[in-house]
Amino acid sequence: MNIRITVALGLILVVGFSSCVTKKQFQTIETELSRTKRDLSVAEENLSICQGDLKAANASLNLRKEQYDDIRDQLTDAKSQRDKQVTQVGNLTTLSKAASDNIAKTLQQLEQKDKYIQLVQAARTKADSINLALAINLKKVLRDGIEDEDIEIKVDKTVVMINLSDKMLYKSGSSDLSIKANNVLEKIAAIIQSRPDYEVMVEGYTDNVPISNERLKDNWDLSVMRATSVVRSLQNNYNVDPNRLIAAGRGEYNRLAPNDTEAGKAINRRTRIIILPKLDQFYDLLDPEQAVKQ
Numbered sequence: 001m002n003i004r005i006t007v008a009l010g011l012i013l014v015v016g017f018s019s020c021v022t023k024k025q026f027q028t029i030e031t032e033l034s035r036t037k038r039d040l041s042v043a044e045e046n047l048s049i050c051q052g053d054l055k056a057a058n059a060s061l062n063l064r065k066e067q068y069d070d071i072r073d074q075l076t077d078a079k080s081q082r083d084k085q086v087t088q089v090g091n092l093t094t095l096s097k098a099a100s101d102n103i104a105k106t107l108q109q110l111e112q113k114d115k116y117i118q119l120v121q122a123a124r125t126k127a128d129s130i131n132l133a134l135a136i137n138l139k140k141v142l143r144d145g146i147e148d149e150d151i152e153i154k155v156d157k158t159v160v161m162i163n164l165s166d167k168m169l170y171k172s173g174s175s176d177l178s179i180k181a182n183n184v185l186e187k188i189a190a191i192i193q194s195r196p197d198y199e200v201m202v203e204g205y206t207d208n209v210p211i212s213n214e215r216l217k218d219n220w221d222l223s224v225m226r227a228t229s230v231v232r233s234l235q236n237n238y239n240v241d242p243n244r245l246i247a248a249g250r251g252e253y254n255r256l257a258p259n260d261t262e263a264g265k266a267i268n269r270r271t272r273i274i275i276l277p278k279l280d281q282f283y284d285l286l287d288p289e290q291a292v293k294q
Contacts, residue, residue: 151184159276162188166226166269173211175225177233185230188273189238200234201246201274202227207265208252224249226271 152163169181177185192200204223216222227247234240257264 159274162273162275164271164273165266166271167266169230169271170226175222175229177229181230182233182237185233186238189234189240192234192240192244192275193238195275196241196244198275198277199244199246200240201248201276202230202234203272203274204230204249205254205268205270205272206252207268208255208259209265218251220249220251222249223251230271230273 150165150168152161154161164184168184169177171178192198204225204227206219206223208219211219211222216225224247227249231242231245231247234245235242252259252268255264255268256270257267259265259268
């Protein structure tokens, strides 16, 4: 715009001075004017090019700005992902530690259970050994003068069981003890007295032949009264502590053989004396210090 004003002023001056200059001078001025016009045209072209370059530069700048903003957003997302991953790694570390602690705790519990199992096995072994020794002693003291079919001694689980036939202990169809019974119970009482930490359960059994009289209503009564007769004899005649004694009647049930033969009925008519450790004694066997001594 300034260039155009300058040129216009120049033309006015040329016209103004044309009347007072020579022709040669006028031609010189016209030549300068033409050159100036060409320069002006070149300048306008250059200005247009510069404006185009400026526009392109602005467009490139805007593109670069958009790319910068996009890269910045990507960087922000990357930082966010990194923070999440760091948090996840921290959580995994915490979980791994917790899992490791749980595994260690589980292994410790398994170790304790294994020790307990070993302890129970040691206690069971000791109980079996004691019961075996007790059974051997019973067989020694009871073997003289007693028929094999009248007595059976065995170790079953944690107890010693003595099965005695009814014909050896009682008068026929009665709960009264025979003279022969006293001889047997005296020997059994001696063994019982040597084991003060053991309890003694006496169980009476019958066959399925019905019984009813002025003293007995049925086989339940007979089985119970036979058991109590043995218990009273152990207490009164042989000074066994009654706190250790248990009397129970099983009637005609829990039979060992069918009742359809005389032999089977004879087997079922029995009295069972069970010698078993007291619960507190068995717990003593589970004492780790006691187990170590085995």
